[in-house]
Amino acid sequence: MNHIQYISDEQNNITGVIVPIDLWKEIEPEKETAYLLKSAAMKKRLVNAKNRTEGIPFDKACEDLGV
Numbered sequence: 001m002n003h004i005q006y007i008s009d010e011q012n013n014i015t016g017v018i019v020p021i022d023l024w025k026e027i028e029p030e031k032e033t034a035y036l037l038k039s040a041a042m043k044k045r046l047v048n049a050k051n052r053t054e055g056i057p058f059d060k061a062c063e064d065l066g067v
Contacts, residue, residue: 004023007016019027036042056064 003020005018006014007018009015033046036046
């Protein structure tokens with residue numbers, strides 16, 4: 001089950017949570033994307049990359065980068 005556990009201090013103020021790893025794996029990419037979309041330049045790059053229909057093979061990219 002995906003139960004979130006709340007952590008509280010001595011005054012019962014919630015100070016944190018324990019999140020099941022499956023739920024965290026869903027949330028983390030969304031947080032990263034939201035962070036990147038805050039920048040207009042990064043948003044433009046992400047949209048361009050998403051809409052790109054051509055590219056180069058992975059091996060060619062590694063060769064070009066020297067890795």
